[in-house]
Amino acid sequence: MLDVIIIGSGGAGLSAALSAKDLTNKVLIISKTYPTHSQTVQAQGGINCVLDEENDSIENHINDTYNSSKYISNKNTIKTMCKNAKETIQWLDKLGVPFSKDEKGNIKQRYFGGTKNKRTCYSSDYTGLKIIHTLYDNCIKNDIKFLHEHILIDLIIEDNKYKGVKIYDLENGKIKNIYSKSLIIATGGYGNVYSKHTTNSISTTGDGLAIAYRNGIKLSNLEFIQFHPTALKGTNTLISESARAEGAYLVDKNEKRFVDELSTRDEVARAIKEKLLKDEDVYLDMRHINIDILKEKMPQEIRLIKDILNIDVSKDLIPITPAVHYTMGGILVDVSCETSIKNIYACGEVAQNNTHGANRLGGNSLLEIITFGKIAGKEAANKSKQIVENRAKEIEDDIQFIEELLTKEINKSIYEIKNELSTYMFKNTGLFRTKNDLIKMLDIIKTFEKEYKNSGIKNKDLNYNKNLLEYLEIGNIILLSKLTVISALKREESRGSHYRIDFKNSSEKYKKISTMQLINGEDKHNFEDAI
Structure with missing residues (x-):
């Protein structure tokens, strides 16, 4: 049995793998694509760290991050990120990330929005890409195993305890059950809820979030969507x-x-x-x-x-x-990156760890995914040592639902559904929101849910069926669209990236994070303190 399975091969997943590999050899990365296709590559500008302590301070970085979050983050989590920033940069530098440097060999820094200090380290305007290449090279060098083009279908959970994952092998169309003592979800955000209006890669479809939600894991802050100017x-x-x-x-x-x-x-x-x-x-x-x-x-x-x-x-x-x-919402985790189900961790954009709150500070995304990726890897690996191997009840590799899907008639094209959903989401749940628009959006989503349920796909092959992959992704997008709209409707105020024309001011009543959880088949929304 594996000690740690990591789903996702972006910056967070690769950092988690390298960190876990320091403690155990039984590490596997499973990814529906390849590292160089990940969203981390799109992070061009840089990664924050206080290096010039004469003109800047860690306390300034903490305060800038907290202020940018509009006061619904946790300062202890932010402190963890900011205090570890120099170690994170030194680790990346030692691994071989080619940061831009001055004639003395010092890493150059630039200004970014929301701060008065030069705090952002960079590698020209290829920072995320250079980090991914370096992390991937080091994973290969450390003999970390990969399963590329394998798609997470479901989690195997018994008595509220994690046991393993159900994976769809895109190459041959088969379902695999893979067991481990701990799991790290690092599948990225849900920007393709707005597929026609996003800088994100086409693979950023919120799969980990949607699957976690269907298994009762708590999500948070889905209403906070960052529009890059x-x-x-x-x-x-x-x-x-x-x-x-x-x-x-x-x-x-x-x-x-x-x-x-x-x-x-x-x-x-x-x-x-x-x-x-x-x-x-x-x-x-x-x-x-x-x-x-x-x-x-x-x-x-x-x-x-x-x-x-x-x-x-x-x-x-x-x-x-x-x-x-960028999507600030995600799977709710604590400072150790653990979710509401024990032994399941999440890091990177898929996670909501009370760092970014209502608005992420530019330059903090790369810092967060690397810092908390390393923490998740260490925590999951250490936890696996405490778990006696207790294999789940043997579950047959279930391909029935795939076969049933392939027999369905096409009816309305799933791509039409995806494009129309994106158009309506951008119009009704975009930069400016109102109660009427959000209620209207929920009704529109109900129609899309029915159309999707009654739709099939043209390609009926089992081998390398990208049509089937996209069908699964669109199902996740529809679910996350609904949860995003519910969260936006419930927050009757304006805060950070969530702006309500009908509630233009922030309210002390909503100085809390929002949560969504599937309980007994019902979508339950709540407001909680950021802890």
Whole structure:
């Protein structure tokens, strides 16, 4: 029997694997795709850490994070992240992450939104990609085993105790039951609830969240969706906050600045959206910045802007729009990354560990996934040593539901359902929300649930059926859309990324995290203290 199974091979999953491998050889990573396809790759701008302690402090980092969260995070969890930041950076540096460095060999840092200090370490504008490559190389070097293109179907739980996972092998269409003493869920966020309006990869479909929820595991803060202020208009291609960190302006059609570019992302995104709702285009202006600096610090984005829109950043304004970039909600975990079911851990964007609250501070996502990934790996490996091997009752590899699915008629296309859902979610549960729109959205989702249930897929093969994978993903997206809308409807205030036109102020009554849990077949919502 394995000691630790990790579902997901992004930054959190790979960090957890390396940490667990220090304590046990019985570690397996299971992933529906490959590490270089993970959402971590999209984190371009950098990773936060206080290195210049003469002009900055860990306490400042803690306070900036807490203030950005709009006071519904836990300072002890934030302290864990911020106090471990230097160790995290040193660990990554030692593993071989090619951070940008000055002539003395010191890691360079840049400004990011929501802070007055240069605190963000970076590797040009490829930070997440470089981290993933380095972690993956080290996992291979440490002989950590991978099962790529294997999809989590369900958890095996007996008497509220974790036993193993049910996995769908995409290559041959078979179901496998794999048992372990502990599990780490690191499957990423749920940005594709807004699939037509997100910078996320197509694989970011909230699978781990949805499967955890169906097994009674508590979720939290699903209403908090971070819209990144600057995606290329018409493409959802991310233009990193590093552009504004290097001095880029946000300007209107008259080329006038209208917002503090380095304010928190929720404030900047709403200011841009207000312009767009008035049919006024908004632009990123980098014309005044030395092109040699841009080529050194933002080569990827300059190339993308040129390739996609044929725009020369030294001469032209860049049309931009907000797009969903990060989901603050997730599986509720404690500071050790354990979920509401013992021996199941979660880390990375799939988890809600009371760090980001209502609004994530730019540069904190990479720090959180690496720091808490390492913690999850250590905790799960240590816990496995205390568990006597107690194999679950033998369960047959069940392929019946797959075979039943393949016999269903197509009816409405699942891709139509996905696209329509995204359009309605962006309209009714986007940057600006109202009670009427949210109630309307719940009715729309009920229709999609029925249509999905009655829909099949065209490809009837068992071998490498991506059509089948997408069917499963869309089912997860529909569920998480519903839970997101319920959470947004219940929070009758505006806080961070959640903005209610009908409740424009924050309320002490809602200075709490929200939770969703499936209890006896019913969706139960609650508000709790962030502990």
